[in-house]
Amino acid sequence: MPTQTTMEIDLPKRGMPVTIITGFLGSGKTTLLNQILKNRQDLKVAVLVNEFGDINIDSQLLLSLDEDMMELSNGCICCTINDDLVNAVYRVLERDDRVDYLVIETTGVADPLPIILTFVGSDLRDFTRLDSILTVVDAETFTPEHFDSTAAMSQITYGDIIVLNKTDLAPSERVESLEQWIRETKAAARILKSQYGEVPLPLILDVEQFKPEGYVEHQLSPSSAHHHDHDHHPDHHHDHDHPHSDHLANDGFMSVSFQSDRAFSVKLFQEFLDDLPDTIFRAKGILWFKESQLKHIFQLSGKRYDIQTDEWTKAPTNQLVLIGRDLQEDHLRQRLAQCISAPSNSTPV
């Protein structure tokens, strides 16, 4: 029996299980992550959120998570053996606190392959165990041609678990035919159906659905994953201010962010929504209206939008991210700036 206790060796935790949640814009990834956090019981879950856009909205919408259990990365994690991702995972591994599980939420336009290859092709392989790639699918809007998006197809191709979400919004025949198509496309995947990401955790966490063998071939020729132009671009330094608008890796999608510490007028914002360009596919934000003392959480996905209210826990601001293709950035910003209500002496109700 070892008696030497004076020397403590501080090794990173080994073999930490990792689940990667992927899925197209607005399919319900953050909602599912919230279900995991709500039902995790004693499991110490760390999350790594990779957001598309310059403002971290998702992280503000995550429930019951101690601040120190969250890592953020706004950088692009689409490149193979990506430093941003590797470093963020190491920060989790090196925590003093116990961490049992790591869940990574990718952006809706991320191809999961380079992320998988980062895990199987770097030192992370020795410290983590990829448990599954979980793909959330919006049962109402998903089609196999999904927005001409390579990422959306890749998310199905590499999904070990596919959660057909939003079944409340889709007729049952649609859900069935989609399930059939997924079965034909990805025979080995575990398919689950859900509303608001409600799936039993034992079916999605620590299920050992990821099979690294299939990726060895890619690993031997990492260049096969470098189908994004910017990987080879000498000027590209993963600049966090880079809006990613001309980014092939994002499948032609771009994001426009807007922030202001002045309140919107409800009426003017409603007019903005009524006249929203149909090139905007997704929007999310935390909104402050002159007419209300509550925080408004705004979500738009496809043609649907929804606004929920909550109490402010910090000083009110407006933070909004718009995501789509061919967006006229300046014009959108200008129109949002016009939603700011003119200063008045009236007190909020």
Ligand SMILES: Nc1nc2c(ncn2[C@@H]2O[C@H](COP(=O)(O)OP(=O)(O)OP(=O)(O)O)[C@@H](O)[C@H]2O)c(=O)[nH]1
């Ligand atoms: N009706 C319905 N709405 C849902 C369901 N799941 C999620 N939503 C709503 O869909 C919107 C988008 O959900 P999110 O969880 O933010 O989607 P996401 O995949 O994280 O979005 P991005 O990270 O922007 O790609 C939110 O308004 C959710 O409340 C569901 O099963 N049914």
